[in-house]
Amino acid sequence: MLFFRSEEHLERWLQQHGGDRGAVLTLADTWTLSKAWYPDRRHAGWRPRSIEQSQAVLESVGLRDEFWSLAPR
Numbered sequence: 001m002l003f004f005r006s007e008e009h010l011e012r013w014l015q016q017h018g019g020d021r022g023a024v025l026t027l028a029d030t031w032t033l034s035k036a037w038y039p040d041r042r043h044a045g046w047r048p049r050s051i052e053q054s055q056a057v058l059e060s061v062g063l064r065d066e067f068w069s070l071a072p073r
Helices: 007-017 027-037 051-060
Strands: none
Touching: 027 051
């Protein structure tokens, strides 16, 4: 995960370093995802989610495009 100040900063970084753009989230969207992804890890009965459950969490916060697909490719 990399953090950038702006779209322009991201574009300059990509020009200098190459690579694929990947997904871009605002800080607010990242916070929303983190609250949905990690609500209960400290609870004694916590168990890892299935792939289907994890996919549902991503979709619940609006991350539905191919980048966020957890299905094997």
